[in-house]
Amino acid sequence: IEYDKGQGWHDARIVPYGPIAMDPAAMCLHYGQEIFEGMKAYRGDDGSVYLFRPQENFKRLNSSCERMCIPQMDEELLLESLKMLVELDSGWIPAAKDSSLYIRPFIIATEPKLGVKSSDSYLYMVLLSPSGPYYPSGLDPVKIYVEQSYVRSVRGGTGMVKTGGNYAAALKAQDEAHEQDYSQVLWLDGVERKYIEEVGAMNMFFVLGDEVVTPALLGSILPGITRKSVIEMLRSWGMKVSERRISIDEVAEAYKNGQLKEAFGTGTAAVISPVGELKHGDLVMTINGGKIGPVSQRLYDALTAIQWGRAEDPFGWRVKVK
Ligand code: PMP
Numbered sequence: 001i002e003y004d005k006g007q008g009w010h011d012a013r014i015v016p017y018g019p020i021a022m023d024p025a026a027m028c029l030h031y032g033q034e035i036f037e038g039m040k041a042y043r044g045d046d047g048s049v050y051l052f053r054p055q056e057n058f059k060r061l062n063s064s065c066e067r068m069c070i071p072q073m074d075e076e077l078l079l080e081s082l083k084m085l086v087e088l089d090s091g092w093i094p095a096a097k098d099s100s101l102y103i104r105p106f107i108i109a110t111e112p113k114l115g116v117k118s119s120d121s122y123l124y125m126v127l128l129s130p131s132g133p134y135y136p137s138g139l140d141p142v143k144i145y146v147e148q149s150y151v152r153s154v155r156g157g158t159g160m161v162k163t164g165g166n167y168a169a170a171l172k173a174q175d176e177a178h179e180q181d182y183s184q185v186l187w188l189d190g191v192e193r194k195y196i197e198e199v200g201a202m203n204m205f206f207v208l209g210d211e212v213v214t215p216a217l218l219g220s221i222l223p224g225i226t227r228k229s230v231i232e233m234l235r236s237w238g239m240k241v242s243e244r245r246i247s248i249d250e251v252a253e254a255y256k257n258g259q260l261k262e263a264f265g266t267g268t269a270a271v272i273s274p275v276g277e278l279k280h281g282d283l284v285m286t287i288n289g290g291k292i293g294p295v296s297q298r299l300y301d302a303l304t305a306i307q308w309g310r311a312e313d314p315f316g317w318r319v320k321v322k
Contacts, residue, residue: 005120025112027119035064036106043093044309049321056225064161069118098133141276147185154190159220194247202265203227216243226266255285262293272300
């Protein structure tokens with residue numbers, strides 16, 4: 001779907017995957033005016049194909065547009081066109097258990113211009129890619145460390161929207177983590193350098209005693225759709241969930257007191273990713289003996305059962321494509 005100033009969004013079409021021609025001066029290539037979403041289509045045992053809360057992705061797409069000066073889109077049109085595309089490509093969902101079709105809607109600024117301003121033309125595209133099971137050999141807890149020097153985002157910046165610049169800013173820390181055999185870094189807030197934000201592509205949760213705590217949405221972290229679903233699900237089970245500021249010192253203190261029961265990340269790719277080791281400076285916290293805990297396991301089982309159509313959907317989160 002294309003956008004031109006004065007004309008609005010126009011020319012929706014589905015074309016086979018392939019390279020696109022672009023002007024070398026297209027503004028997205030120089031000034032990073034682009035946004036994206038990430039979601040999945042799942043095939044149930046009876047052949048039905050589902051999306052998980054796609055309306056939430058399109059709502060977030062529009063809030064990313066708003067922050068990045070990109071004209072907003074009609075969320076109903078986006079959903080209807082995505083259903084058509086997924087139906088057409090549903091044969092690409094791998095047959096292997098727990099596989100899915102990853103969906104990447106994105107918008108780039110296409111006006112050829114060397115001056116810095118918001119573009120007068122845009123292109124919305126969706127690409128689809130088959131995706132194997134995230135945990136081929138079971139839910140393996142990850143090792144992460146608290147990032148001590150780099151900052152990913154600050155309030156008033158773009159951390160709460162999905163734009164490429166956030167990920168570019170995180171690459172250096174991610175590469176250094178990989179060199180040290182850690183899978184991710186845990187970001188702290190950019191001002192006081194003590195409040196927990198999120199990890200690479202996941203929101204964070206901590207089970208402290210009988211309370212589940214997740215950082216509040218204060219404008220510097222992405223409002224994850226898995227995060228939102230996990231909060232609703234835990235509350236429906238009668239568990240206490242707090243969205244609030246949580247400092248790394250509070251987590252370390254809870255660890256020392258034996259109150260840090262579990263830590264896990266949430267995101268479309270991993271669903272629930274248990275953290276087995278969390279390193280903060282010299283303090284190495286081994287959580288739940290480095291194994292997945294009961295809350296993480298129960299959430300993983302319940303969420304994936306809804307996503308793959310293996311269980312009732314009391315929340316109305318599934319959208320059937322076919
Ligand atoms: N934080 C960031 C920075 C992410 O890229 C993602 C993945 N979209 C998430 C959190 C998790 O969001 P969601 O649950 O919507 O996938």
